[in-house]
Amino acid sequence: MNSSLNSRSIGVYSKLYFKERLSCLQGDDQMSGYLPIAFTTKMKSLLGEEYDRFISSYDDPRLYGIRVNRLKLNGEAWKAISPLGDAIRPIPWVEDGYYYEEGARPGKHPHYHAGLYYIQEPSAMAPVELLDVQPGQKVLDLCAAPGGKSTQIAAKLQGSGVLVSNDNAKERTKALAKNIELAGVRNAVILNEEPSALAPAFGQWFDRILVDAPCSGEGMFRKDESMIAEWEKHSIERCSTMQRHILRDAAAMLAPGGILVYSTCTFSPEENESQIAELLAELPDFEVVQVEPLYGWKNGQPDWAGEAGRELAPARLASLSGTVRLWPHHIEGEGHYAAVLRRKESDEAAAISPDIEAQKETRKKHPKGNAGATLRAAEKRGAQGAKDVGKLNKAPERNNGRHTGRGQTETIDPSAMWLDFVERELSDAFEATGTVQCFGSRVYLQPASLPSLDGLRVVRAGWYVGDAGRNKFEPSQALALGLRQSEAVRSINMQSDDPNVIRYLKGETLFVEAGQLTIAQREGKTPQPLKGYALVCTDGYPIGWGKYSTDGMLKNELPAGWRWM
Numbered sequence: 001m002n003s004s005l006n007s008r009s010i011g012v013y014s015k016l017y018f019k020e021r022l023s024c025l026q027g028d029d030q031m032s033g034y035l036p037i038a039f040t041t042k043m044k045s046l047l048g049e050e051y052d053r054f055i056s057s058y059d060d061p062r063l064y065g066i067r068v069n070r071l072k073l074n075g076e077a078w079k080a081i082s083p084l085g086d087a088i089r090p091i092p093w094v095e096d097g098y099y100y101e102e103g104a105r106p107g108k109h110p111h112y113h114a115g116l117y118y119i120q121e122p123s124a125m126a127p128v129e130l131l132d133v134q135p136g137q138k139v140l141d142l143c144a145a146p147g148g149k150s151t152q153i154a155a156k157l158q159g160s161g162v163l164v165s166n167d168n169a170k171e172r173t174k175a176l177a178k179n180i181e182l183a184g185v186r187n188a189v190i191l192n193e194e195p196s197a198l199a200p201a202f203g204q205w206f207d208r209i210l211v212d213a214p215c216s217g218e219g220m221f222r223k224d225e226s227m228i229a230e231w232e233k234h235s236i237e238r239c240s241t242m243q244r245h246i247l248r249d250a251a252a253m254l255a256p257g258g259i260l261v262y263s264t265c266t267f268s269p270e271e272n273e274s275q276i277a278e279l280l281a282e283l284p285d286f287e288v289v290q291v292e293p294l295y296g297w298k299n300g301q302p303d304w305a306g307e308a309g310r311e312l313a314p315a316r317l318a319s320l321s322g323t324v325r326l327w328p329h330h331i332e333g334e335g336h337y338a339a340v341l342r343r344k345e346s347d348e349a350a351a352i353s354p355d356i357e358a359q360k361e362t363r364k365k366h367p368k369g370n371a372g373a374t375l376r377a378a379e380k381r382g383a384q385g386a387k388d389v390g391k392l393n394k395a396p397e398r399n400n401g402r403h404t405g406r407g408q409t410e411t412i413d414p415s416a417m418w419l420d421f422v423e424r425e426l427s428d429a430f431e432a433t434g435t436v437q438c439f440g441s442r443v444y445l446q447p448a449s450l451p452s453l454d455g456l457r458v459v460r461a462g463w464y465v466g467d468a469g470r471n472k473f474e475p476s477q478a479l480a481l482g483l484r485q486s487e488a489v490r491s492i493n494m495q496s497d498d499p500n501v502i503r504y505l506k507g508e509t510l511f512v513e514a515g516q517l518t519i520a521q522r523e524g525k526t527p528q529p530l531k532g533y534a535l536v537c538t539d540g541y542p543i544g545w546g547k548y549s550t551d552g553m554l555k556n557e558l559p560a561g562w563r564w565m
């Protein structure tokens with residue numbers, strides 16, 4: 001790589017260059033004319049004669065993608081009920097991913113509010129496809145907000161196993177939680193932590209880890225012009241330092257034989273091949289799993305790995321060609337990079353001769369990224385075994401006492417109230433998995449076998465099913481969206497083009513004939529009265545709760561933050 005174009009020179013890039021027109025471009029509206037000169041100069045040097053094709057792709061219209069949520073239905077079933085069904089094309093690298101046309105506005109359809117799909121840039125769907133997630137596995141999505149890839153992972157898990165979704169930005173975890181709940185995920189835990197805090201808590205616990213790293217975002221310039229302005233703020237050098245630390249902590253949590261996918265939406269080699277080369281030099285028990293560059297994807301570039309690459313044995317350096325680059329001039333999608341890494345099984349690791357010298361050198365240079373130390377701490381903690389998550393110290397217990405009227409206080413047990421709700425309001429089809437965990441009056445179903453979350457910042461300790469405050473159990477929106485229609489005792493279904501659906505989504509009260517309610521029959525139990533919670537559905541998929549009263553009124557229980565805007 002040309003040394004005059006390293007990350008330091010990018011730092012010198014000045015705002016004066018921003019939006020300056022490149023002399024070679026014609027036409028006033030061309031986006032390529034607004035790219036930072038430091039960026040285009042560097043790309044020219046990297047791409048050589050391919051550069052012209054690359055840069056003209058910035059003047060192509062941006063692409064729009066949608067991924068059908070296979071936790072709820074598959075692509076064929078969705079196409080059969082969706083007005084978008086005829087106007088979409090499959091994205092070749094993702095099951096049930098589709099391109100849709102600009103102006104289709106899938107976010108403004110009731111199916112969006114039922115969590116039937118996630119709107120996601122087509123290339124951004126690639127990393128999870130490479131992660132090879134299988135039902136039952138323990139999966140960590142380390143940089144997860146706003147949750148596109150977490151919801152994709154959850155669909156691969158099909159409700160079994162555990163998804164731990166983490167992001168260190170508190171504000172962004174709100175969108176993460178909402179998207180996971182909208183998708184109807186039952187087996188996720190959402191955390192708001194630095195990776196260095198997670199590694200000691202989990203040890204080598206995960207079968208699969210996704211590091212969708214914060215990056216300089218060069219691959220998103222066409223999709224989102226604001227990324228160009230962000231580019232200077234998140235300089236390549238700053239990003240690559242962050243990535244190095246995140247990747248080391250992630251590596252410390254991968255089980256032997258496990259797979260870690262590292263991905264970015266940027267082109268800079270410092271954030272891509274160099275990161276992987278450094279990791280390979282430092283951790284001899286990690287290897288690159290070769291990805292076949294199908295669909296117009298291109299090989300990673302070992303010769304772009306820079307200094308880190310020179311420290312690697314030739315075969316390990318060459319293995320970087322098995323990482324992939326998604327170029328906007330070769331595929332219908334934005335720019336991405338992905339590397340699939342595997343941690344060798346313990347017996348394989350013992351047999352390899354580590355690049356010891358390279359490892360020592362790298363540790364000297366990046367003392368904070370010392371995965372070995374983190375790992376030792378993690379192993380120590382792992383040996384303590386799982387503790388009762390009820391001791392989690394982030395959600396202080398509220399006073400759940402209530403007066404009995406006899407001068408005594410009776411303690412309300414939120415978990416008993418949940419079980420009572422299950423008994424009364426959910427049908428025989430409902431099968432709860434996980435353990436009931438209560439934090440204050442909030443009740444969660446937590447995936448079994450999770451290590452202790454003590455001391456961690458927990459956003460959701462599992463599937464948030466409801467709140468037992470105010471002397472009654474109120475089912476959550478997350479419960480509604482995670483259920484199937486048949487799992488509720490009472491439900492009402494409306495076609496998505498029924499104006500009452502939008503009225504409901506806007507928070508209005510509906511009037512419903514008793515005959516429109518579906519009441520589930522339960523074996524050996526007296527039939528439920530018409531009055532009570534009803535799961536409101538569109539085209540057979542839940543969108544929230546209503547409370548039915550016998551005068552035909554369906555009181556709207558949709559929380560304000562979930563309403564149609």
Ligand SMILES: C[S@@+](CC[C@H](N)C(=O)[O-])C[C@H]1O[C@@H](n2cnc3c(N)ncnc32)[C@H](O)[C@@H]1O
Pocket residue numbers: 124142143144145146147148149150166167168169172193194195212213214215242246
């Ligand atoms: C590329 S975005 C992730 C997009 C997400 N995977 C998705 O598909 O919706 C990178 C994320 O990394 C988060 N992040 C930045 N530094 C982090 C760190 N040290 N630990 C964990 N997350 C971090 C950012 O807040 C941001 O949400």
